[in-house]
Amino acid sequence: MNIDTYESNTGLRIVATLIDYILIFCFTIVYIYQFGEPSEDGGFKVSGLKGLVPFLFWFLYxxxxxxxxxxxLGHWTVGLKIISENGEELTIGQTIKRRLSDIIDINWCFGLVAFVVVKSTDKKQRIGDIIAKTLVVKK
Incomplete structure (x- = not known):
């Protein structure tokens, strides 16, 4: 892939991320209200093994x-896919590395870090993509 012609697809990536995290957030909220127990502050909580379900959903999704x-689903909806920099098939290790860095890329400062890094790097990668050696491209 010619880096000079590589597009950041920033708008599409933002929409994809919003779709993905809204889906995860909705699942978590519904799960907590359906399977949680009332808490002292009037909300609901899950504890013990029940508390692992939202993480498992995140991991599977x-x-x-x-x-x-x-x-x-978010990437598919807007016509993006994740590929390995070296052209080989993605590995589970790459996708885990990519997503563990969401804590910095996306969740901290509402995605500002990811936005700045994508705009600043030659291959238009966020921190997770740099660590995992992946690219986000149009299908």
């Missing part, structure tokens, strides 16, 4: 879908 399908 993001790293596993990206590994198996090179896409999440």
């Amino acid at each position: 993001l790293p596993i879908c990206e590994w198996k399908f090179c896409s999440t």
